[in-house]
Amino acid sequence: MTLLEVRDLTASYGVAQALFGVDVTVAQGEVVALMGRNGMGKTTTVKAICRMITSQGTLRLSGTDLHPLPSHKAARLGIGLVPEGRRCFRDLTVEENLIAAARPGEWTPSTIGGLFPRLTERKNQIAASLSGGEQQMLAIGRALMTNPRLLILDEATEGLAPIVRQEIWSAIARLKRETGTSILLIDKSVKELSQVADRAVILARGKTVWAGSFADITPDISESYIGV
Ligand code: ATP
Numbered sequence: 001m002t003l004l005e006v007r008d009l010t011a012s013y014g015v016a017q018a019l020f021g022v023d024v025t026v027a028q029g030e031v032v033a034l035m036g037r038n039g040m041g042k043t044t045t046v047k048a049i050c051r052m053i054t055s056q057g058t059l060r061l062s063g064t065d066l067h068p069l070p071s072h073k074a075a076r077l078g079i080g081l082v083p084e085g086r087r088c089f090r091d092l093t094v095e096e097n098l099i100a101a102a103r104p105g106e107w108t109p110s111t112i113g114g115l116f117p118r119l120t121e122r123k124n125q126i127a128a129s130l131s132g133g134e135q136q137m138l139a140i141g142r143a144l145m146t147n148p149r150l151l152i153l154d155e156a157t158e159g160l161a162p163i164v165r166q167e168i169w170s171a172i173a174r175l176k177r178e179t180g181t182s183i184l185l186i187d188k189s190v191k192e193l194s195q196v197a198d199r200a201v202i203l204a205r206g207k208t209v210w211a212g213s214f215a216d217i218t219p220d221i222s223e224s225y226i227g228v
Contacts, residue, residue: 001027001028001062002025002026002027002028003026003027003028003030003061003062003149003150003182004024004025004026004049004060004061004150004182004184005025005058005059005060005061005063006022006023006024006025006045006048006049006057006058006059007023007057007058008021008022008023008057008058009021009022009023009024009045009048009055009056009057009058009059010022010055010056010057011044011047011048011053011054011055011056013044013053017206018041018044018206019041019044019045019048019055019206019207020205020206020207021057021206021207021208022041022045022057022203022206022207022208023201023208023211024045024184024201024208024211026150026182026183026184027182028180028182029180029181029182030182030183030198030199031172031176031182031183031185031196031197031198031199032183032184032185032197032198032199032200032201033185033186033187033193033197033199033200033201033214034046034184034185034186034200034201034203035186035190035193035200035201035202035203035225035226036202036203036204036225036226037204037225037226037227040203040204040205040206041203041205041206041207042154042186042203043084043154043186044206045203046081046083046152046154046184046186049066049074049079049152049184050071050074050075050079050081050152051066051067051069051070051071051073051074052071055067061074061077061078061079061149061150062078062149064077075146076103077149078147078148078149078150079148079149079150079152080143080144080146080147080148080150080151080152081143081152081154082136082139082140082142082143082151082152082153082154082156083139083154084154084155084158086132086135086136086138086139087139088127088135088138088139088142089127090126090127090128091126091127091128092126092127093123093124093125093126093127094119094122094123094124094125094127094130094138095109095123095124097127097138097141097142098112098119098138098141098142098145099145100142101142101143101145101146102145102146103145103146103147104147105147106147106179107144107145107147108145109123109145112141112144112145115141115144115171115174115175116137116140116141116167116171118134118137119134119137119138119141122134131164132159132160132164133160133161133164133165133167133168136156136157136160136164136168137167137168137171139156140153140156140168140171148181149182150182150183150184151175151181151182151183151184152183152184152185152186153172153183153184153185153186153187154186155186155187155188156168156172156185156187157169157187157189157192158187158188165189165192169189169192169195169196172185172196173195173196176196183196185197190217190222190226193214194214194215197214198213198214199211199212199213199214200212200213200214200217202217202221202225202226204225209225210225
């Protein structure tokens with residue numbers, strides 16, 4: 001069943017058009033990698049899905065048109081975003097951050113602690129005092145606490161130490177394996193993406209130029225559109 005349906009999406013920043021026809025679908029339980037070089041429209045696509053910028057085209061979650069919704073209503077419909085830059089409430093504790101995001105469902109501070117034990121160890125610490133990796137785990141935990149139907153991770157491992165990146169990739173693999181969470185994933189680590197992503201959608205100059213099974217990305221496609 002199609003959970004997210006994005007077709008022929010266009011969007012602009014003022015007079016500068018950034019998206020020229022993006023097509024992305026995520027089926028229930030699927031992990032889809034949104035790829036492409038810098039500045040090709042990945043974050044803009046995420047902003048449109050989350051209703052942070054205006055856009056045109058088809059944009060549906062489980063058949064519901066997202067276009068008329070403000071961002072908080074899109075979130076309430078079941079889109080959990082981990083934005084670039086790991087945002088959380090810096091002056092609240094880890095546990096307070098998780099509780100502040102909570103909506104009814106299976107995810108609780110205790111089940112989040114099962115995914116990221118460090119968050120349980122640090123539950124009374126204020127977020128500002130966490131390491132970058134721990135703040136990223138908290139940002140993912142906060143998004144999960146909304147009990148989303150679709151989790152979107154925008155550069156979740158960017159700028160982190162290799163060992164912490166590995167912890168986050170393991171958590172994403174567990175999410176897929178154990179909970180069947182539907183995930184749209186933006187990242188530049190092709191090797192790690194290949195271990196969790198079912199499919200890839202590649203953007204170039206604000207347009208979908210390739211979509212298919214992750215395993216079908218040939219060296220030519222990779223070189224032309226991803227730069228690896
Ligand atoms: P990166 O991997 O560098 O994050 P991206 O694929 O996510 O890149 P976007 O951030 O979506 O790319 O940018 C797409 C285009 O929109 C680029 O040409 C960029 O310069 C432009 N753009 C992005 N944000 C803004 C903004 N706030 N105002 C004006 N133009 C913007």
